[in-house]
Amino acid sequence: MKNKIARILSDTIRDCISRGLLPEINLPGGIEVEVPGNPEHGDYASNIAMISAAQVKQNPRKIAAVIEANLVDPGNILEKTQIAGPGFINFYIKNSVWQNTLQIIQEKNEEYGRLDIGGAQKVQVEFVSANPTGPLHIGHARGAVVGDVVANLLKNAGYAVDKEYYINDAGNQMNNLGKSVLYRYRELFGEKIEFPENCYRGDYIKDIAGDIMKKEGNKYLISDEEATIRYFTGVAGGVILEGIKDDLRDFGVFFDNYFSERELYKDDGVAELLDSLQKQGFIYSDGETLWFKTTMYNDEKDRVVVRKNGDPTYFAADIAYHKNKYARGYKMIVDIWGADHHGYMPRLWSGIQALGQDKSSLKIILVQLVNLLRAGEPVAMSTRSGEFVTLREVLDEVGKDAARYNFLMRRSDSHLDFDLEVAKKQSNENPVYYVQYAHARICSILKMAEERGIALPEYKDIDPALLREQEEINLMKMMAKYPEMIEGAARTLEPHRITFYLNELAGIFHSYYNKNKVISENEKLTAARLFLLRTVLIVFRNALNILGVGAPEKM
């Protein structure tokens, strides 16, 4: 609809210029059309006259008047227009236009809101990517949902999206994992162990050690320690990764690919890449270590890629990883990180630019940490001691839908309070139920109609002009806005816009429901309203589907 108004304006202006009514106007930014905050200012408004006023040095209201008098509206969608304030042109859309969108929604059904701004371009969204040294905790959960929904949004917008989990399984943290298991294993045979600072203490380590003891006995007490650690690392990493996958599955998060960091080192891949970057002058040696000239691309300082001891850094692997991503044909790459990694951004952007890629092709979404509460009181968490609330515990306690919805209610880069007591409360403090309840309520009404022998109407069976209550018009306008909202969310990679939209839509519906009977003696009105509800249902489902939140028929 916004686009239609913009087209009317651009056609009109071109027409006026060619007829000499307006001077030549340049509009590099295109034509802006927006929804005014105040409904008295119409359904849409444009500031075009004010924008061009400065350029052609004329009174904006005068320009607006010329435009308004010569509007080209072939679709005949305008009820009226007005010029207001310093030079706004306000547009009022005919009710019949909103009523017609019902037909579009019904016809498109689950396609309603689907876009093709992506042009089937290959996009990769990489997220979670926790190294498999322990179960996912609440902090990972937010990133998991944001990544999942961003991927859904892009898919819905017409991109060819793959979701990937990068397994950091090559660093010495994994080695510490193997060591931790070994120490617990020895403890099981009665040895007293001073547990080192950098080892993992969670109970899951003991379980893994216990399993190894049960299956393979005591043979690792005497074998070569380094080999044993390597072996235990593999076993533990595998077990933990499987657990992570299980948790993600129950959270509704699925990946197309799990990519192992170790893959990068095969056939000296990392070394060769560093070599070639050195030849191109991006990397230099100071005699002991290799440095990447990230300052070329506005990083604060150059960064080490190969340490004094000869080991490549995480950064070195990450350049190789992103090179690999581009080599797989992805035109746009979305990385989702914890906000505490923000300092790493200039480094990675330097890396991909050295690879010849455009900085804008790598989008990085920072997800702020979650502040976990229980009934308003902070829940103490410490990774070191192994005391943290796991994703599994959250799922068991509050359920998938409430957890996902709560993580999507704020912008990603804003801190989020997650209160376990509130999230599991089935009350008005918990927005997920507000939306789901609206959906269930509609299902219930449609079912009631069927039980009374009223067939669900099709568009051709109804007179949409009967839908003229204020709440009905509001519902139709809101639904007409759905594709625009989705497009905005997809372009900005901001999933929270959907939850805000859903809350508003549910609000309009609940209010409508309380004021008006859908099923009544008036057959024609009943049919029209039932049809309206069918379309509302479609919008709820499509939006909830993108969020990965259930749309229950009863609660």
Added chain:
RNA sequence: GCGCCCAUGGCUCAGCUGGAUAGAGCGCCAGACUACGAAUCUGGAUGUCGCAAGUUCGAAUCUUGCUGGGCGCACCA
């Protein structure tokens, strides 16, 4: 010390990339079921958009400076 992010009613947050009188939810107060689901609805109070300049027709939004909070500043990942 340097860099990034944040600051909007009592609380938690939106604000569509510069628009018109700044909005929701929670909490608080007062009301609405013999009516399609009261997990709902209706009405009410609450604001120097952290402070100060600047940019222009117009600023919560952009610039600069300050204040206060978070996070980074590794040859960790």
